[in-house]
Amino acid sequence: MSQLKVDAHKKEKAGRKEQVAKQKKVRKIGRIIAIILCLALVALVVFLVVRSRTTDSADTAEDSGIELSTDDQDYTDVDVSDLEESTGIDLDGAAGE
Numbered sequence: 001m002s003q004l005k006v007d008a009h010k011k012e013k014a015g016r017k018e019q020v021a022k023q024k025k026v027r028k029i030g031r032i033i034a035i036i037l038c039l040a041l042v043a044l045v046v047f048l049v050v051r052s053r054t055t056d057s058a059d060t061a062e063d064s065g066i067e068l069s070t071d072d073q074d075y076t077d078v079d080v081s082d083l084e085e086s087t088g089i090d091l092d093g094a095a096g097e
Helices: 002-014 016-063 081-087 091-096
Strands: none
Touching: 002 016
16 A cells, blocks of 8 residues: 555656646746736827827817918008007017117
């Protein structure tokens, strides 16, 4: 009976190194996959935040209501007295300098 136990113990011990090596390999692969998934998740979150901020700033610029006119109108005959009164700046004197 004890010889059977000794043989079973030897058999178990013979395959132990391979089992331990295989377990370590599986754990290492699992950790690497987990790290890659976490990095991908972080990259996705950063991408979405950057995209939403750039989209928001582009929408804000479009919704600001500021339009730049590129037409060639002559504004030399415009009466600036109302503008001078509201701002307190002498525009006629500034043009002569």
